[in-house]
Amino acid sequence: MGRKFDHKQVDAIANKYKMSFEQRKAFGKFIEQEKKHGYGGTLNYRKDFTWEELAQKAQEFLEEI
Structure with a gap:
């Protein structure tokens, strides 16, 4: 089973905004905190x-980083 669709979308957005690997990981945590x-x-x-x-x-x- 592949990655979940929402993870793929976050990856695609991170690529669109040219985020580094570290930024992508932090962005994922940011998204989860927003939901929480x-x-x-x-x-x-x-x-x-x-x-x-x-x-x-x-x-x-x-903008926050």
């Missing part, structure tokens, strides 16, 4: 993010 603190996405009941929402979160993440 009630700032999840609208894709499904697990509060996964749409592509557009992930892109916005990537911009927020990169």
